[in-house]
Amino acid sequence: MMPRVTIQDVANLAKVTKGTVSRVLSGKGQISKDKQEAVLAAVETLNYIPNRRARALATGRTAAVAVVMTEPMEHFFHDPTFSLILKGIYEGMDGTDYLPVLLHATAPAEEKKIADLASTGSFDALIHLSPWADHGLLASLATAKLPVVLCGFPVERSAYPEFSVVYSDDVLGAKLAASYCLSQGVKKPVVISGEEGNPAAEDRVKGYREVYAQLHEENRVLYGGWAEADGALAVAHLREQGIDFDCLLCGSDRIARGAINYLLSEGVKIPAGVKVIGFDDNDTATSSAPHITTVAQPMVEQGKRAFQVASEMVEGEVAGLHTLDVVLKERESA
Missing domain, CATH: 3.40.50.2300 (Response regulator)
Incomplete structure (x- = not known):
């Protein structure tokens, strides 16, 4: 087995310090064009894949987005709505550094585990697929200073202005x-x-x-x-x-x-x-x-939009309401 390529290997080949490599990869700091090109060339030559944990420490981000489901698990598998939204989230993440982390909770104790993860920075944002089925998670997330996107409304619509909502009318x-x-x-x-x-x-x-x-x-x-x-x-x-x-x-x-x-x-x-x-x-x-x-209802589009809004909130965009169009499709039953 070939040894794992490290950031030190990249630094040695590019003839720069590890700190310079880290700043180039994170996009932080002022780095000369020559050094940037040398680092990127070394990354390509060595096929270097940054360690996610190390990158999280350097950038303050995990490149993970939690996708939460609080309906019973059988709904997730039997109701096509959820799978289509999830498909859209995955498609939206394609070509980005983000990965989804699927979390399921149907009881207060399970929701508390998710709230604890949110409060400790375990992911950069959270997309909630079923905010109407809530046992206190929404209130906990409201104090976690985490970008949150709801796919649909919670029962109390105006209670969480810090959350974005993506929904069909x-x-x-x-x-x-x-x-x-x-x-x-x-x-x-x-x-x-x-x-x-x-x-x-x-x-x-x-x-x-x-x-x-x-x-x-x-x-x-x-x-x-x-x-x-x-x-x-x-x-x-x-x-x-x-x-x-x-x-x-x-x-x-x-x-x-x-x-x-x-x-x-x-x-x-x-x-x-x-x-x-x-x-x-x-x-x-x-x-x-x-x-x-x-x-x-454009469920796949809802998933894509939910991820887009979540990633924009990570970059500092404020929460908002995003309404998707619906149309009537005439077929044989009416």
Whole structure:
């Protein structure tokens, strides 16, 4: 095995001191052009890879970004939303020195471990994929003097002005879906949303209601989970209760797929008998027939933007709100 190339090897070949090599690689200090070129040439010749720990000590940065998930682990693997955002984060980091550090916590003790890491400078920034599922981590991060980016809103939206937020406009997306239904002659819509209290679920219900006043009737809005099984259970409940509907406005594509499959099993034609509209535009929308008309959220772009904002905050940019556009994709289900 070849011995590891060290910073001293680079200094010897470039005929400079180790301190000069360190300053050239960190971009700090005034170094003559000749010495910079000599160091960079030596780095290339020796194929030198800086030790991350040593570079962290020299620059005060770790080149690591924590990516935090506080929903149950099964949501991470079953809900395409999280994997798409994570894909965008990885794509955003491509070509940079940054690496993601994935952290999962669903209990206060686990969140405290993350807060302790944040307070000791273990990473340069933190991207939170599920800030609405919180057991005190957000309050701890607010005092950690660490750049934090939230993908979506926490339940208390105005409580953390020091954090940046990158999100898709759920209210606008829901209004687009409901307005489309209105243009198609829908008179008796029902909403099947996600978990009650979840900011995305509540925003979508708000948007639907801005178009259809009858959705303020409690029996025309159902809350539950985000999965296919939840969609099927909701439709079964509606039919058992004798609630008449000609359109289902669903809080996710998975809910919509479950609702469609149940209706088809009952002999209901889609969209002739009931129109169904989803939300998200992930693979579930086109995985089987009929393809789902849905509100498309740019989840990969959200991940890319989240990393971009995090890296800019590391360089001194102030926190801000970054809203991504949504569009309605018309397909076969409505």
